Amino acid sequence: MNLPLPSETIFHVIESTIKEYRKFAQKNISEQIQDMTIDQGLVLLFLNQHPDLTQKEIAALVFKDKASMTRMIDTMVHKKYLERSMNPKDRRRYKIKITAKGKEVLKTLPPIIHHNRNSSLKGITKNELNQLETILGKIITNCTKK
């Protein structure tokens, strides 16, 4: 069987892309906000626009499982970016609130992220982005159907 090496496949390119983007984005975040990981930043952005998200829902949005999310929110609570309080409508869930410190970060973070996205997509047309999304969508479908 003449199988191309993993490094010669499109999957290698895809993985390389997301790793380099994450490295790039983390570097730019760390320059301005210390002790803030990309994923923690994303959690803040999500909660800011959707305050009623459950831990499980946030987990899905950032590609983690619920156990990881428990611990991630533990550390964000410990760092005073978030607060947990009971949700009276469903006492299995928490209400997760962004603290004042968290809101401060939410002033600094969006411009950085905006810049990360823009500069990493520089020279790529709207049309190309659509192509990208379409093709990747096919791969996702192939991997998840049935």
Next chain:
Amino acid sequence: MNLPLPSETIFHVIESTIKEYRKFAQKNISEQIQDMTIDQGLVLLFLNQHPDLTQKEIAALVFKDKASMTRMIDTMVHKKYLERSMNPKDRRRYKIKITAKGKEVLKTLPPIIHHNRNSSLKGITKNELNQLETILGKIITNCTKK
């Protein structure tokens, strides 16, 4: 600032794609080879075609750092897929050899991986693959230049 949510960006799609592919590929591998992770399989494939790779070089190929690679190869040695011996030409490096058990796996693995790649890319044209590679290449360049 009206910043789209992370889940609405192309980065989310890219990350989703690689995660789903990995999940899909791992499932198919686990059905036939127990106790073998994707990354361990990739290491075997690389070493099979390039027996003189150093740990550091393998690390780069599978997107890990050298400390992770030390430990990954430790476990593969422990599981009897690999053997380390000294490299007389450069005694800082190891010569990493695939054992008989490793070679057995290398009979089973390639067809699985072939199937994983093929079925996850089903319905995608050569041209689309080229587009994909080109566009992702631009993102990588944007993230790594300077």
Next chain:
DNA sequence: TTTATTTAATTGATATATCAACTATATTTA
């Protein structure tokens, strides 16, 4: 040739991720 620098790999500390088992609450169904 001795000394300084670089390189490959390891180690310890720590962070992060994942699985399975569990708790508490809510929802369904008999």
Next chain:
DNA sequence: TAAATATAGTTGATATATCAATTAAATAAA
């Protein structure tokens, strides 16, 4: 309504990843 099932979140065990410091050997510079 009581019992069964499903859901949100936690926890412990374990695996995996990352960083910084270290070791040992090779290479470059003095």
